[in-house]
Amino acid sequence: MRGPGIPRLGFDYIFPNPRYAMKEGLLAYGGDLNPDRVLMAYRRGIFPWYNEGDPILWWSPDPRLLLYPNDFKVRRSLRKKLRQKRFTVKLDHDFETVMRHCASVPRHGQLGTWILPEVIECYTQLHSRGFAHSVEVYDEEGALFGGLYGISVGEAFFGESMFSLKPDGSKIALAHLVELAKRWGFAFIDCQIPSEHLxxxxxxxxxxxxxxxxxxxxxxxxxxxxxxKEHEEMVNALTR
Known part of the structure; x- marks a missing residue:
């Protein structure tokens, strides 16, 4: 996947200027998933995304898909579920399990996953340092059935992946993330690559x-x- 002119990263954490990435977004390859390198990448609008067996690929696509919190569309069926409140939302309680569900839940048109063991290790470290977060949705029996995870730096949230084990599980998680973003004055939720669903x-x-x-x-x-975690009471009150 690396073509002519695509720089290879070295031991330092210096990235090429993302404004000059290829149109589809490929910026560089190589380096490692040291949490400090990954955190610096996000701060510059760059993220790692690659398949097993490939070198680490670093991206900054054009265009970028952003969700501005005030533009989030709550459909009637989702609004009804939010009002019924037959679930509980937790924050940062089981981050690694959320990642593993995102890696294992089948997706239409997708074979395999980019959420590899080394990716889980890196983002779990970022979670322990307070930069990676999960929004988790539990049913009335206490079973996890939906969620999402991503990176939060400054007033931006970089969404990485979502999963649902029951209908609308990920949408419920996203609705609560949006309400948090509004409360905290976040500028946007980065969805990275355009998709019809988002x-x-x-x-x-x-x-x-x-x-x-x-x-x-x-x-x-x-x-x-x-x-x-300390914001759970607030987030559960926001969508009532």
Missing amino acids: MNLGAVRVPRDRFLDELETTQQKLGVPGSW
Whole structure:
């Protein structure tokens, strides 16, 4: 997948300028998944994404898919489930299990997963440092049936993956993440690569240069570092 002119990363954590990535977004290859390198990548609008057996590939696609919190579309059926409240939302209680569900739940048109063991190890370390977070949805019997995870730095959330074991599990998690983003003044939820599913929920394509400009602004703020567990009571009240 690496073509002519695509730089290889070295031991340092210096990335090429993402504004000059290829149109589909491939910026560089190589390096490692040291949590400090990965965190620096996100701060610059870059993320790792590769298949087992490939070198680590680093991306900054154009356009970028962003969900601005005020643009989130709650369909009637989802609104009804949110009102019924036959679930409990938890934050950062079982991060690794959320990642493993995201890796294992089958997806239409997708074989295998990019959420490899070394990816889980890296993001779990970032979770322990207060940068990676999970939103988890539990049924009335206490069973986990939906969730999402991603990276939060500054006033931006970078969504990585979602899963559902029952209908709308991931949408319920996303609805609560959106409410948190509104409360905390986050500028956007980065959905990375355009998909019809997320665009139906209100996400929009944004030119890479605009995304990077907006990202720079978000990184001038502290955001909400550390564990999000203490915010559970608030998040469960937000959608009532």
